[in-house]
Amino acid sequence: MKFALPGMLLIAAALLAQGPAQFTADGELKRPANYREWIFLSSGVGMTYGNQTAQNEANPAFDNVFVEPSAYREFVKTGMWPEGTTFVLEVRRSESETRIGKAGKFQTKAIATEASVKDKRFPDGWGYFDLGTGPSAKVLPQTAACYTCHKNNTAVENTFVQFYPTLMDVAKAKGTVKKTYVE
Numbered sequence: 088m089k090f091a092l093p094g095m096l097l098i099a100a101a102l103l104a105q106g107p108a109q110f111t112a113d114g115e116l117k118r119p120a121n122y123r124e125w126i127f128l129s130s131g132v133g134m135t136y137g138n139q140t141a142q143n144e145a146n147p148a149f150d151n152v153f154v155e156p157s158a159y160r161e162f163v164k165t166g167m168w169p170e171g172t173t174f175v176l177e178v179r180r181s182e183s184e185t186r187i188g189k190a191g192k193f194q195t196k197a198i199a200t201e202a203s204v205k206d207k208r209f210p211d212g213w214g215y216f217d218l219g220t221g222p223s224a225k226v227l228p229q230t231a232a233c234y235t236c237h238k239n240n241t242a243v244e245n246t247f248v249q250f251y252p253t254l255m256d257v258a259k260a261k262g263t264v265k266k267t268y269v270e
């Protein structure tokens with residue numbers, strides 16, 4: 088019993104060394120159970136990346152972006168995302184009218200949950216996942232549109248920091264905005 092504490096410390100250190108992103112034995116990303124407790128970066132409404140009719144919908148979807156807290160803290164210090172950084176994008180339907188509310192938009196049912204993970208196991212250093220409703224998800228194939236979009240349109244690494252105003256200020260101050268990024 089006197090070796091229990093050192094053994095527990097070794098296990099805890101090993102778990103921390105794995106980083107925030109957790110994978111199954113066969114390489115699937117485990118769904119982060121508590122992502123709504125992470126740092127909330129921003130919410131967009133009606134964001135679309137190719138479907139113009141989505142912009143004209145009466146009740147466009149909300150995109151809510153969360154990032155794991157230790158990755159956020161490292162970004163604030165350095166302007167870069169550490170290995171293991173995990174973002175979760177939760178897409179929710181919107182409504183515009185209730186018994187008491189007659190204007191504006193509010194969020195309702197979740198319709199999609201996606202993730203991106205910075206990890207050297209992926210060819211460009213980032214992997215993208217459709218988390219669906221299962222306990223884990225396979226990385227999307229390199230042919231998925233998200234790889235090209237993130238590579239070509241993001242402000243810092245493969246992340247849309249330009250949509251997170253306080254972090255864009257950090258990136259500018261730290262000099263980590265991509266030279267190819269155009270405002």
